[in-house]
Amino acid sequence: xxxxxxxxxxxxxxxxxxxxxxxxxxxxxxxxxxxxxxxxxxxxxxxxxxxxxxxxxxxxxxxxxxxxxxxxxxxxxxxxxxxxxxxxxxxxxxxxxxxxxxxxxxxxxxxxxxxxxxxxxxxxxxxxxxxxxxxxxxxxxxxxxxxxxxxxxxxxxxxxxxxxxxxxxxxxxxxxxxxxxxxxxxxxxxxxxxxxxxxxxxxxxxxxxxxxxxxxxxxxxxxxxxxxxxxxxxxxxxxxxxxxxxxxxxxxxxxxxxxxxxxxxxxxxxxxxxxxxxxxxxxxxxxxxxxxxxxxxxxxxxxxxxxxxxxxxxxxxxxxxxxxx
Amino acid sequence: xxxxxxxxxxxxxxxxxxxxxxxxxxxxxxxxxxxxxxxxxxxxxxxxxxxxxxxxxxxxxxxxxxxxxxxxxxxxxxxxxxxxxxxxxxxxxxxxxxxxxxxxxxxxxxxxxxxxxxxxxxxxxxxxxxxxxxxxxxxxxxxxxxxxxxxxxxxxxxxxxxxxxxxxxxxxxxxxxxxxxxxxxxxxxxxxxxxxxxxxxxxxxxxxxxxxxxxxxxxxxxxxxxxxxxxxxxxxxxxxxxxxxxxxxxxxxxxxxxxxxxxxxxxxxxxxxxxxxxxxxxxxxxxxxxxxxxxxxxxxxxxxxxxxxxxxxxxxx
Numbered sequence: 091x092x093x094x095x096x097x098x099x100x101x102x103x104x105x106x107x108x109x110x111x112x113x114x115x116x117x118x119x120x121x122x123x124x125x126x127x128x129x130x131x132x133x134x135x136x137x138x139x140x141x142x143x144x145x146x147x148x149x150x151x152x153x154x155x156x157x158x159x160x161x162x163x164x165x166x167x168x169x170x171x172x173x174x175x176x177x178x179x180x181x182x183x184x185x186x187x188x189x190x191x192x193x194x195x196x197x198x199x200x201x202x203x204x205x206x207x208x209x210x211x212x213x214x215x216x217x218x219x220x221x222x223x224x225x226x227x228x229x230x231x232x233x234x235x236x237x238x239x240x241x242x243x244x245x246x247x248x249x250x251x252x253x254x255x256x257x258x259x260x261x262x263x264x265x266x267x268x269x270x271x272x273x274x275x276x277x278x279x280x281x282x283x284x285x286x287x288x289x290x291x292x293x294x295x296x297x298x299x300x301x302x303x304x305x306x307x308x309x310x311x312x313x314x315x316x317x318x319x320x321x322x323x324x325x326x327x328x329x330x331x332x333x334x335x336x337x338x339x340x341x342x343x344x345x346x347x348x349x350x351x352x353x354x355x356x357x358x359x360x361x362x363x364x365x366x367x368x369x370x371x372x373x374x375x376x377x378x379x380x381x382x383x384x385x386x387x388x389x390x391x392x393x394x395x396x397x398x399x400x401x402x403x404x405x406x407x408x409x410x411x412x413x414x415x
Numbered sequence: 416x417x418x419x420x421x422x423x424x425x426x427x428x429x430x431x432x433x434x435x436x437x438x439x440x441x442x443x444x445x446x447x448x449x450x451x452x453x454x455x456x457x458x459x460x461x462x463x464x465x466x467x468x469x470x471x472x473x474x475x476x477x478x479x480x481x482x483x484x485x486x487x488x489x490x491x492x493x494x495x496x497x498x499x500x501x502x503x504x505x506x507x508x509x510x511x512x513x514x515x516x517x518x519x520x521x522x523x524x525x526x527x528x529x530x531x532x533x534x535x536x537x538x539x540x541x542x543x544x545x546x547x548x549x550x551x552x553x554x555x556x557x558x559x560x561x562x563x564x565x566x567x568x569x570x571x572x573x574x575x576x577x578x579x580x581x582x583x584x585x586x587x588x589x590x591x592x593x594x595x596x597x598x599x600x601x602x603x604x605x606x607x608x609x610x611x612x613x614x615x616x617x618x619x620x621x622x623x624x625x626x627x628x629x630x631x632x633x634x635x636x637x638x639x640x641x642x643x644x645x646x647x648x649x650x651x652x653x654x655x656x657x658x659x660x661x662x663x664x665x666x667x668x669x670x671x672x673x674x675x676x677x678x679x680x681x682x683x684x685x686x687x688x689x690x691x692x693x694x695x696x697x698x699x700x701x702x703x704x705x706x707x708x709x710x711x712x713x714x715x716x717x718x719x720x721x722x723x724x725x726x727x728x729x730x731x732x
Binding site: 193 | 471502503504505506507508512514515516521522524526529531532533534535536537538539540541543544562563566567569570573724725726727728729730
């Protein structure tokens with residue numbers, strides 16, 4: 091069937107709500123408004139205000155309430171409008187959700203799912219556009235997912251809800267209108283492994299989320315230029331499935347990491363370090379990174395575009411590691 | 416009389432347990448931060464006496480009294496202070512992070528205000544399942560300056576969540592006096608402005624605490640929405656074992672010590688309650704503490720090979 095990323099996310103919520111009475115959705119404007127990005131549009135009518143809960147603008151309170159409800163037998167899905175707003179709930183996410191199981195000696199798992207929008211590309215400027223999923227991927231106790239395809243938008247939520255521990259799902263805002271074919275019986279997917287989205291033999295492009303389509307576009311351009319790029323979608327940012335990208339790098343001997351986060355102290359840095367630790371002698375060229383410029387993401391379109399990884403910059407980096415600078 | 420004796424026993428257990436902890440700290444058997452509750456026992460003893468086993472409790476980093484009064488076994492609490500595997504958090508939490516699922520004790524939270532959102536969520540689950548439970552959420556007056564206090568009081572009142580907010584106003588946020596931290600002095604008034612029932616209680620009078628907790632929990636169980644009690648109390652000892660107490664004068668401490676909740680209750684129940692009976696009660700408590708210390712000393716530490724256990728659950732998704 092023809093669908094969109096947004097609709098696939100909505101179907102995933104609907105499916106989870108139907109499967110399990112303990113599941114409910116809460117967040118700012120998820121009900122009457124239909125969700126800031128219209129993901130939950132129509133769910134209030136189907137499930138009622140007890141299970142599709144509009145909250146006050148109190149990120150710390152409602153994320154923490156999700157933690158408490160999860161501790162007490164429910165399976166909440168908490169929606170945060172954007173990753174920048176999640177910083178108002180960072181105390182709850184780090185100090186409680188990610189920590190309670192360990193600090194209680196294994197007594198209190200937190201089966202909570204938090205969904206939030208991430209990323210730039212819609213001229214929303216510096217307080218609605220950042221890619222901070224790498225920060226969250228730093229934290230032991232969390233699972234961090236980044237669906238980049240319709241299948242993953244549809245399929246990651248249910249296994250996330252089945253995970254006894256907190257799971258963060260990052261939905262890139264440029265993907266909500268992504269449309270395409272999704273199998274009628276599409277359902278839960280594996281949330282532990284990275285995926286090879288395009289096989290290739292000359293260089294490995296390692297990316298996730300909103301940058302996947304850009305890396306695939308770059309791979310097409312590279313193909314026209316005689317370079318056969320493999321594209322890996324990390325899918326799970328924590329725990330990282332390093333085996334999949336290390337296996338690829340050992341075959342292609344070259345790696346470019348594409349990450350919309352900032353370069354310094356980032357997820358891309360972690361991946362480059364893993365490659366250096368595990369596969370240095372398999373490399374024929376230094377690892378390259380294509381990241382966002384280290385600026386708060388600007389409003390003006392030309393500046394925003396210049397700040398982000400783009401197919402051309404990805405292809406240039408790949409070309410350089412294959413052919414030399 | 417039995418009720419009075421139960422309250423007295425609970426306060427004595429907490430007082431003597433903590434006095435022993437202070438000694439063990441001096442002899443380096445307990446490390447880390449140690450925040451004593453001495454002086455504030457009436458609050459824990461009074462509130463907990465009105466809770467049912469199926470209710471839930473959220474606590475702070477000053478949590479020994481809450482845990483003991485809730486029924487967390489003293490052996491497990493003391494073992495936790497020693498960092499032992501038999502501790503109520505397997506030695507991973509320590510003094511500030513006592514947990515016990517069996518007693519629905521959802522932990523000492525050492526982020527000031529950090530437990531309030533969790534309490535709201537625990538209560539939300541009760542509401543969604545139609546269970547007439549109360550969540551008792553303890554925090555200090557320092558938390559009333561945190562954003563989470565305001566967010567959660569609004570949310571709890573808006574959704575009529577069955578939470579008993581217990582604000583232990585011991586007059587100091589660590590070393591900052593109440594008047595230096597709050598422009599408006601009346602915390603109950605502040606709470607009631609969010610649309611919930613709130614009143615102040617003499618937190619040095621265990622019977623007054625108990626009576627207020629009874630009224631509040633009855634109202635909450637009947638669907639009346641959350642309540643907040645401002646329990647006016649005082650910690651007799653330093654904030655933690657590192658605190659030189661430069662911020663308050665000895666005369667003030669002495670004044671509050673005259674209101675010692677244990678002495679007050681003992682005075683109240685004399686002459687029926689004799690010195691012999693008090694001595695017997697003290698001995699009973701002392702035996703329990705001796706046992707807790709002895710078992711904690713001989714218990715094993717968790718093997719280092721278990722270091723990374725419980726970061727994630729031990730079942731696959």
